[in-house]
Each structure stands twice: as structure tokens, then as C-alpha cells.
Amino acid sequence: MDAVVPPVIEARDLTKIYASGDARVVALGGVTLQVQRGEFVAVVGASGSGKSTFMNLIGLLDRPTGGQLFLDGVDAARLQPDQRATLRNRKLGFVFQGFNLLRRTSALENVELPMLYAGLGAGERHRRAVAALQAVGLGNRLDHLPNQLSGGQQQRVAIARALVNRPALLLADEPTGNLDSATSREILRLFVDLNQDQGITVVMVTHETDVAAVAQRVVQFRDGHVVHDGPPPADWQPAIDRDARGEAA
Amino acid sequence: MNPLTLLRLSLRVLARNKARGLLTVLGIVIGVAAVIAMVALGTGAQQNIAQQIASLGSNLIVLMPSSNNIGGVRGGGGSMTTLTVDDVDAVKRDVSLVADIAPTNRTNAQVVAGDANWSTSVTGTTPSYYRIRDWQPAAGSVHTELDEAARNKACVIGQTVAKQLFGTDDPVGQTIRIRRMPFRVLGVLAAKGQSPMGGDQDDVVLIPFQTYRQRIAGPQKDNVQFTYASTAQADDTPFAVEEIRAMLRQRHKLREDQEDDVAVRNLQDMANASREVADSMTLLLGSIAGVSLLVGGIGIMNTMLVSVTERTREIGIRMAVGAKSRDILVQFLVEAVVLALIGGAIGVFLGWAAAELLSDTTGWTTVFDPKAAALAFLVSAGVGVFFGFWPARRAAQLDPIEALRYE
Numbered sequence: 001m002d003a004v005v006p007p008v009i010e011a012r013d014l015t016k017i018y019a020s021g022d023a024r025v026v027a028l029g030g031v032t033l034q035v036q037r038g039e040f041v042a043v044v045g046a047s048g049s050g051k052s053t054f055m056n057l058i059g060l061l062d063r064p065t066g067g068q069l070f071l072d073g074v075d076a077a078r079l080q081p082d083q084r085a086t087l088r089n090r091k092l093g094f095v096f097q098g099f100n101l102l103r104r105t106s107a108l109e110n111v112e113l114p115m116l117y118a119g120l121g122a123g124e125r126h127r128r129a130v131a132a133l134q135a136v137g138l139g140n141r142l143d144h145l146p147n148q149l150s151g152g153q154q155q156r157v158a159i160a161r162a163l164v165n166r167p168a169l170l171l172a173d174e175p176t177g178n179l180d181s182a183t184s185r186e187i188l189r190l191f192v193d194l195n196q197d198q199g200i201t202v203v204m205v206t207h208e209t210d211v212a213a214v215a216q217r218v219v220q221f222r223d224g225h226v227v228h229d230g231p232p233p234a235d236w237q238p239a240i241d242r243d244a245r246g247e248a249a
Numbered sequence: 250m251n252p253l254t255l256l257r258l259s260l261r262v263l264a265r266n267k268a269r270g271l272l273t274v275l276g277i278v279i280g281v282a283a284v285i286a287m288v289a290l291g292t293g294a295q296q297n298i299a300q301q302i303a304s305l306g307s308n309l310i311v312l313m314p315s316s317n318n319i320g321g322v323r324g325g326g327g328s329m330t331t332l333t334v335d336d337v338d339a340v341k342r343d344v345s346l347v348a349d350i351a352p353t354n355r356t357n358a359q360v361v362a363g364d365a366n367w368s369t370s371v372t373g374t375t376p377s378y379y380r381i382r383d384w385q386p387a388a389g390s391v392h393t394e395l396d397e398a399a400r401n402k403a404c405v406i407g408q409t410v411a412k413q414l415f416g417t418d419d420p421v422g423q424t425i426r427i428r429r430m431p432f433r434v435l436g437v438l439a440a441k442g443q444s445p446m447g448g449d450q451d452d453v454v455l456i457p458f459q460t461y462r463q464r465i466a467g468p469q470k471d472n473v474q475f476t477y478a479s480t481a482q483a484d485d486t487p488f489a490v491e492e493i494r495a496m497l498r499q500r501h502k503l504r505e506d507q508e509d510d511v512a513v514r515n516l517q518d519m520a521n522a523s524r525e526v527a528d529s530m531t532l533l534l535g536s537i538a539g540v541s542l543l544v545g546g547i548g549i550m551n552t553m554l555v556s557v558t559e560r561t562r563e564i565g566i567r568m569a570v571g572a573k574s575r576d577i578l579v580q581f582l583v584e585a586v587v588l589a590l591i592g593g594a595i596g597v598f599l600g601w602a603a604a605e606l607l608s609d610t611t612g613w614t615t616v617f618d619p620k621a622a623a624l625a626f627l628v629s630a631g632v633g634v635f636f637g638f639w640p641a642r643r644a645a646q647l648d649p650i651e652a653l654r655y656e
Contacts, residue, residue, distance in 0.1 A: 061569065061649045082573045089571020100566050100653065104265065116250055117571040161570065 006073035008169050008201045009035040009058050014067035014077075016053050027053040029224035030067065035203060037168075040195045042212035042232070043205045045221030052173075054221065055205050059092060059171050060084040072168040089117050093162025097174035099154040101146040107133060107157045108142045114165045132160035136190065152183035159190060163200070170194070172204040176211055185240050188214050192242055213238035250576065259584040262556075263591070273552040274592025276545025277632060280538045281593050281625045285600025287534040288621040290607065293614035294527055302520050308483040309381065310347075310490055311519070312340075312476040312497075315512040330472040331510040334462070336497060337473055344496060346489035348481045351378035352473040354461055360454055361426040362414040369410050371427055371454045373461020381479045389421035389436025396435075396457045402464070404432040407451035408440045425454075430464060432456060486515040542628065545592060546636035553585050553640035564644050565652025578645035585637020586630050593629025597622045 016028040028050045035041055045051040056062040057069065060076060061084075069077040072091050079087065093114075094100075101110045111129040120128075133139055136156040146154050155175060162170055172191065176184035192214060194200045206212050213236035220228035232238070250258075263270050314331040337352045355372040378384070379391045386405065396403050404425065411420045420434045432454075441450040462470040480489045494513045501510055557564070564577055601622075604615040 056650055059569075061653075082575070085568065085571050085573045088569065094569050096653070100562070100569070102563055102566060113567070114570040116254065117567070117573070117576060122254075165571075 005037055006070065007034040007036050008039075008072055009033065009203070010068075010070040011058070012068040014054075014057060014069055015065050016050075016057060016062070017065045026224050028057070028064075031224075031226055033219065033226065033229070035169075035201065037201055038195070038199045039217060040192070040202045040215045041204070041217045041219060042215035043203060043219050043221065044207060044209075044212045046207070049221040050224040051205055051221040053224075055171065055173060055203075058169075058203070059094065060088050085117075089114055089165060091168045093159075093165070093167040093170045095155065095158050095162050095170065095172040095175045097177035099146070099151070099158045099178070101154055101157055101161075103146060106143045106145060107138060107149065107160075110146070110157055111161045111164050114161060118165055128164055129160070132164040133157070135163075136160045150183070151179050152186055155179065155183075155187050156190070159187075159194075163194070168201065170200055170202045172202065174205055174207070176206070176208075181239075184211070188240050192240065196242075208239075209233075209236040210239040212236065214240055214242060250579070255580060255583045256587065258580065259587040262584060263588060269552060270588060270591070273548045274545065274588055274595070276541055276543075276548050277589055277592030277629055278545070278596040278599060280541030280545055281596025281629060282600035282603060283534060283538040283541060284625050285597055285617075285621060286603040286607070286615075287531065287538070288618050289600070289604035289615040290613060291527055291531050292616040292618055293608070295524065296616060297614050298520055298523055298527075302516050308480045308486050309516045310478040310480070310486055310493070311512075311514055311516075312337075312473075312478065312493065313512045313514075314472075314474070315508075315510060330469060331501065332473045332476065332497075334471050334473055336500060336511070337476055339500060340476075340478065340493055340496065344489060344492050346480050346485045346492060347478050349377040349381050350476060350478040351375045351381050352458060352476045353378065354458070354466060354472070354474045356465060358427055358454075358465075360410065360414065362420075362423060365414045365416075367410060367413040369413075369452050369454055371456065371461075371465065373456050373458045373465065375458045378455070378477065381477045384441065385439050386436035387439040388419065389434070391436055391438075392455070392457050397459045400460045400463055401457060402430060402432045402460060403435050403457065405436050405438060405455045406434055407438050407453040407455075409449055409452040410454055411437045427454065427456070428465065486517075490515050542632055545589075546632040549585055549588055549633060550636040550640060552588070553581060553637050554643070556584070557581065557640050557644040560644075561647065561652050561655035564647050565649050565655065568647070568649035569653060574645040577647075578641045581641035581644045582634065582637050585641065586633035589629045589633030589637075590626065593626045596629070597625055600625075 011031055011033045014028060014031045015026070018025040018027055031050075031054060043051045043055065053062070057064050058071070060071065060079070064077055067077065068075070071087065074087065074091070076084070076087060102113070108126070108129050111132050112125045115125040115128060130139070130142060133142055136159055138153060138156050138160065141149060141153060146157070149157065175191070176187055179187060188211065191202055191204065195202050202215075204211075204215065212218050213232040215232065217230065218228065218232045219226055312332060334352065337350060340347055341350045351374050353372050353374040355370050357368060358371045359366055359368050360371070375397060376391065376393055387408070391405050392401070392403050404427070406414075406420060406425070414420065414425060415423065420437055423434050424431045425434060426432070438451070438453075438455075443449065456465075478489070478493070480486050490513050494509060497511045497513070498509065503510065567577060601617050604617060607613055608615040
């Protein structure tokens with residue numbers, strides 16, 4: 001079966017070079033990497049290590065300078081902006097550090113947003129948005145505005161929004177960066193449960209070792225290259241116990 | 250996104266910033282209101298003119314001395330003495346299409362009755378005048394050819410003069426003094442109201458033409474200031490005009506290269522002239538409205554540019570979850586158009602209200618034209634599209650990474 005299902009991410013010698021005048025900055029110097037379906041991968045590295053560039057590339061927010069990129073089997077390296085938008089809509093779900101919810105827009109409508117651009121009807125949008133919010137434990141907060149919700153609740157809305165179009169990949173960029181440690185653990189628990197129970201592939205950028213250690217696999221960037229790719233180092237204490245069942249959510 | 254969703258979204262965004270929105274569309278409001286009020290006034294004025302022509306009769310012809318040309322010095326129209334009593338007699342005698350003709354001369358004079366006095370226009374004219382202008386006495390009678398022949402000191406007065414001199418008393422049979430000469434009042438004319446030029450047509454004293462020549466005119470007694478003529482059939486008037494013109498040129502021995510020294514016009518010509526005036530007013534006000542719409546459009550562009558900047562992050566979020574450039578473009582374009590249409594709607598309402606107010610306070614006729622309102626609405630939408638396009642395109646061309654990072 002593994003042979004039939006393509007990797008969620010397949011990067012081959014992926015490069016990104018920023019050229020301004022004579023100066024050439026190599027942000028990503030040839031990264032080859034695969035993420036299989038159902039994996040939970042943490043991407044770590046100092047700022048300027050290339051991890052953000054890598055995330056922008058696999059998030060289809062940016063175009064690589066060279067190399068090949070396949071997202072869920074689709075060649076995604078040379079797409080036009082509108083084609084990337086469509087692919088983001090269908091295959092990707094984003095969770096950001098700053099939540100990035102639309103202000104003055106209810107939780108429900110925030111979650112409906114990706115389906116709006118997928119062209120789903122109002123009834124279907126509403127039904128699925130309600131289900132997605134219930135799944136993250138916010139079934140009683142549908143009409144709340146972001147500023148009426150706590151940070152953890154806002155991040156749950158963002159996760160519901162990311163998952164509502166049933167993407168192949170959940171991309172989380174410092175998802176606990178703006179949260180206190182208790183709330184961080186709740187959100188991490190949610191990621192782990194989604195990964196373990198529903199088989200959702202998660203790629204999470206973080207700079208905290210205890211957050212990264214929750215993942216099965218850690219990819220570390222330095223100077224535009226992958227310098228470590230494997231299980232979390234033994235001395236990284238995970239923030240939560242992967243195998244303990246979540247009592248939050 | 251379907252149109253209804255887009256519309257709801259736009260209205261919600263605009264509702265967040267009502268004051269800004271209203272200030273933004275002020276230019277469009279003023280422009281559209283000006284157009285609507287102007288069209289209402291113009292349509293009303295044209296309707297008035299048409300009604301007045303109908304009331305005067307389309308078989309009416311007027312003769313007026315026009316500019317003469319003596320050694321290169323040209324005089325102004327109406328002030329000249331090129332039309333004479335003999336000319337009028339000749340027209341009456343020789344132009345067979347002319348059924349009736351009424352030479353008139355007028356001057357301003359103080360008229361006195363008892364201890365009341367009033368400054369009014371005293372007109373000498375022939376009995377034909379009442380027929381041509383279809384003007385009946387409301388009380389008493391009008392003067393006759395007998396009064397002309399005898400040069401009687403008799404007069405017929407308009408409603409305004411009757412009210413000023415006699416109040417509620419019956420003026421018929423009373424005596425009024427014009428330049429200290431006693432005139433017997435034969436009758437009071439029916440009310441005629443405002444003239445096409447805005448004067449009070451009832452503020453008149455009419456006396457026999459020959460009496461006027463002898464008693465009032467002084468040294469210019471052979472000149473005629475203004476002459477009404479009529480034809481039996483309305484279709485004949487253009488031919489009668491040509492015939493009179495040719496005859497007068499011949500009588501005045503004008504050469505080919507000389508201009509007419511008597512203006513001969515039928516009422517259709519005059520109506521056309523006043524329509525031309527109305528049209529140039531329309532053009533003037535229209536260009537003011539156009540400038541206002543332009544300014545309004547620039548206002549919309551400015552507000553939309555600010556809005557795009559303020560909502561950069563929102564645009565980034567929308568792009569991240571799958572909005573295409575086109576989706577963003579359409580969203581902002583719809584917002585601009587909705588903004589413009591709101592301005593247009595307020596403008597239509599204000600323009601209508603202004604027209605109503607004008608007609609209530611000044612008595613001018615105004616006619617609200619739904620076609621003009623629809624057009625103004627359409628133009629507003631056009632302004633929204635035109636001036637909203639550039640900001641919308643800027644929004645659509647944002648880089649999603651930059652937009653997401655924007656603070």
C-alpha cells in the first residue's frame with residue numbers, strides 16, 4: 001500500500017536563492033526530503049536557518065528557485081499563483097503563531113472561509129464548519145468573535161479552519177508561540193490526537209525542544225541545509241506524553 | 250464566491266466605517282444630486298415652455314425691430330426704430346397669409362385712481378391683440394375699432410393693476426389717470442399669470458393704438474416697438490414669416506449683404522431659442538456634476554487604497570486559505586461599487602428633495618425623471634468600477650507571505 005500512496009511531501013534538491021543586485025543569498029541550498037502520510041514532523045532551526053523558507057515553499061506561498069517539489073503527488077514547483085492558491089485550498093491547512101483569524105468575523109465564518117473559496121454551497125459550508133468547531137471542542141462558541149475568545153480557543157478555531165477542507169497536510173508555524181504553557185500543552189495534545197486518531201499529517205515549525213520532541217521525527221535546519229533528520233534527540237523532554245490519551249479537547 | 254455573499258461581505262465591511270464611507274461618497278452624492286435636480290428643473294422648464302407655446306397658439310408671429318447698421322455702428326435689438334406703422338399696415342394689406350396683426354407700443358407710466366397709484370406698463374395696441382393672444386375680459390369689455398377711430402381715452406386693465414388701484418372694488422366704468430389724462434376703464438382682463446420670461450403679464454394697462462400714438466408716444470409716434478401677427482393655419486406660419494421678411498427687406502431697400510433690420514419670428518423659433526438656453530445650462534451643470542463625480546471617484550480610490558493597506562493581513566489570510574487573485578480583486582471591486590452606489594442612491598434622493606424644495610419655494614416646475622435617476626445610478630456604478638479597479642488590483646497582486654507578515 002505504501003508504494004501506491006505518494007508521499008505528502010517530496011522535495012528533491014529544493015533551492016531558494018534571493019538575488020538583490022549583486023548580492024545572492026542562498027536561503028535554501030538543496031534540500032531533499034520526504035514526508036509520508038500520517039507522519040508528525042517537527043521542523044527546527046535558528047532564525048535564518050532556512051526553515052521558514054522551507055515552510056513557505058511546501059506551503060505553496062512561494063516558488064522555489066530550483067529543484068523539484070511534489071505535494072501529495074502533484075508537481076508543485078512551477079505553478080502559477082492561482083494554481084498554487086487552488087492547491088493550498090485543497091491540500092493544505094495553515095495554523096499560524098498569531099492565529100491569523102479574520103477580525104470582527106465569527107468563529108463559524110472564519111472556519112467557513114476556505115470552503116468559500118472552494119466554491120461550496122452555504123448549507124454545506126455551515127454544516128462542515130459546525131462539525132469542525134465541535135471537533136476542536138468549540139461547539140458552543142460558534143458565533144463568538146476572535147476577540148471574545150482566549151488565545152487557546154482562537155488557535156482551535158484556526159485548527160478547525162485548517163482542517164475543514166480535509167487537507168493532505170497540516171502546516172503549523174510556531175502554533176504554541178503565543179500561548180502559555182498549559183494552553184500550549186492543550187494545543188499540542190490536539191495535534192497529537194488528530195495525528196494519531198485521524199492519521200492527519202502534521203508538519204510543525206518550532207524553536208522549542210520540548211514542543212519539537214512531541215513529534216515522531218525532527219528535521220533540523222542550519223544555513224539552508226538539513227543537518228538532522230530523525231527521531232527527537234533523547235535529551236529533549238516532550239511537553240506532553242504522546243501516548244497518554246488527551247483529557248483536554 | 251457568489252454575488253450575494255460578496256454583497257453581504259461588502260456591506261458588513263462598509264458598515265464598520267460608516268463615517269468614512271459617507272465622507273468618501275460625498276463627491277458622488279453631490280454630483281448625482283446636482284444631475285437629478287438639474288434634470289428635474291430642466292424638464293420642468295421645457296414642459297412650461299411647451300405649455301406656454303400651446304397656450305399662445307402655434308400660429309403666432311412676432312415682429313421686432315432688430316439691430317440696424319448705420320455706417321458700421323450697430324444698435325442693440327429692440328431699441329431700434331426700423332419698424333413703422335406703415336410697415337405694419339403694408340403687412341396687413343399685402344401679406345395674405347396674415348389673418349390678424351396687432352402693433353404694440355409700450356412705456357412705463359404712473360397710473361392713478363383716486364388716492365391709489367401704481368407704476369405699470371401702458372401698452373397701445375389694436376383690438377386684434379385680444380384675438381391673437383386669446384385674451385378675454387373677465388369683467389366689462391375690451392376696446393374696439395370704434396375706440397381706435399375716435400382715439401378714445403379708454404383702457405382695459407390687467408388683474409394686477411385692478412387689484413392695486415381698486416382693491417376689491419369693481420373698476421369697470423371708473424376713471425384712471427395716465428400721465429394726468431383721464432381714461433375710462435372698459436374692462437378687466439382675465440388673469441394670464443407669468444410670461445415665459447418670468448414677468449407678470451397681468452400688470453398691464455391696454456389703450457387703443459391710435460390713442461397711444463397721439464397722447465403718449467411723443468415724437469416717435471410712427472414707430473412700432475413690437476408686433477404680434479397670426480395666421481389662420483399653424484402650417485402657414487413659416488411661409489408667412491418668409492413673406493413678411495422679404496417684404497420688409499424690400500420696403501427698407503436692404504441690399505443682399507445687409508442683415509434684416511426687423512426680426513420676424515414664429516413662436517417655434519422662440520421656443521427653440523429658449524431650449525438652446527436651457528440646453529447650455531444643462532451642459533454647464535452637467536460638467537459641474539461631471540467634475541464632482543470625478544472628485545468623488547478619486548475619493549473612492551483613496552479610501553479603497555487605505556482600506557487595502559489596512560486589510561493587508563486579511564488579504565494574506567484569504568490568500569493562504571485559497572483565495573485566487575481574482576477573488577481578492579472582485580471582493581474589493583464590489584466594495585468600491587457598493588460604496589459608489591450608496592453615494593448614488595443618497596444623491597438621487599437628495600437631488601429629488603432639492604428639486605421638490607425648489608419648486609415649493611420658487612414655484613418653478615420640476616419634473617423628476619426616473620430615467621435620469623437610473624442613469625445616475627449606472628454612472629455611479631461605473632465610477633466605482635473605474636476608480637476601484639486600481640486599488641483592487643493592488644490588493645490582488647499582494648504577495649501572500651508579505652501580506653501575512655504585515656503588521
